[in-house]
Amino acid sequence: MSAIEYLTQFLKSARQEKGLSQRALSLKTGIQQTQISRIESGQADLRVSTLVELARSLDLEVVLIPRSLLPAVNSITQKKSSEENSALVPEPAYRLGNGTDDE
Amino acid sequence: MSAIEYLTQFLKSARQEKGLSQRALSLKTGIQQTQISRIESGQADLRVSTLVELARSLDLEVVLIPRSLLPAVNSITQKKSSEENSALVPEPAYRLGNGTDDE
DNA sequence: CTCTTTGATATGGTAAAATACATCTTTATC
DNA sequence: GATAAAGATGTATTTTACCATATCAAAGAG
Numbered sequence: 001m002s003a004i005e006y007l008t009q010f011l012k013s014a015r016q017e018k019g020l021s022q023r024a025l026s027l028k029t030g031i032q033q034t035q036i037s038r039i040e041s042g043q044a045d046l047r048v049s050t051l052v053e054l055a056r057s058l059d060l061e062v063v064l065i066p067r068s069l070l071p072a073v074n075s076i077t078q079k080k081s082s083e084e085n086s087a088l089v090p091e092p093a094y095r096l097g098n099g100t101d102d103e
Numbered sequence: 104m105s106a107i108e109y110l111t112q113f114l115k116s117a118r119q120e121k122g123l124s125q126r127a128l129s130l131k132t133g134i135q136q137t138q139i140s141r142i143e144s145g146q147a148d149l150r151v152s153t154l155v156e157l158a159r160s161l162d163l164e165v166v167l168i169p170r171s172l173l174p175a176v177n178s179i180t181q182k183k184s185s186e187e188n189s190a191l192v193p194e195p196a197y198r199l200g201n202g203t204d205d206e
Numbered sequence: 207c208t209c210t211t212t213g214a215t216a217t218g219g220t221a222a223a224a225t226a227c228a229t230c231t232t233t234a235t236c
Numbered sequence: 237g238a239t240a241a242a243g244a245t246g247t248a249t250t251t252t253a254c255c256a257t258a259t260c261a262a263a264g265a266g
Binding site: 021022023033034036037038040041043047 | 213214215216217223224
């Protein structure tokens with residue numbers, strides 16, 4: 001799974017967990033539904049401005065993290081402490097590969 | 104400061120702190136130096152694949168973080184005790200030269 | 207069962223922008 | 237002044253993103 005796929009699938013999951021259709025997200029962001037379709041299906045290498053716009057409409061933020069700090073960050077983001085979030089996560093047993101190699 | 108500016112300035116700082124020129128980073132990534140120039144100067148809305156490629160060559164990773172967890176993540180990434188983490192710090196105590204600047 | 211409607215996602219064509227390639231300007235050092 | 241390194245600019249190609257439309261699925265009416 002490439003890094004772009006990871007990001008776009010993350011966005012897709014976040015959208016679905018919020019119960020939004022592509023069209024609904026399109027209305028929130030101003031980004032065409034057709035573009036969201038292509039992005040989620042891996043047919044588009046979206047611009048960073050598009051990534052940021054989609055992320056923010058889904059209450060997410062794009063950040064750069066030093067690789068050495070990834071485990072610490074993951075330990076935070078994969079916690080299911082928050083009620084508002086855990087209620088929307090259907091499969092909490094997920095675990096992304098933590099290897100330092102790219103795939 | 105826009106989100107894209109934040110990301111590109113973060114990349115620029117990381118590159119400079121590693122002592123890499125735009126050309127050197129270009130060789131590592133395969134991305135043209137001209138493109139790196141435009142990206143760092145805010146003249147380009149880069150693609151996500153480009154962002155990921157540049158980030159990885161600088162030992163960084165692009166991640167999506169829930170907004171509610173941003174403070175916790177920042178408290179990790181902005182620690183000063185880390186050895187290799189000092190991107191975007193205004194004036195690091197590093198000096199690549201010999202330290203004598205009376206010229 | 208068939209037709210229609212409605213909602214969600216995918217596809218084709220075009221304009222705008224990122225990227226690649228070549229070149230230029232600037233700065234420093236000799 | 238020459239040379240080299242770092243960053244910026246001009247043009248052609250590639251690709252995103254927009255717009256209109258098509259496909260697909262589910263549900264209801266006739």
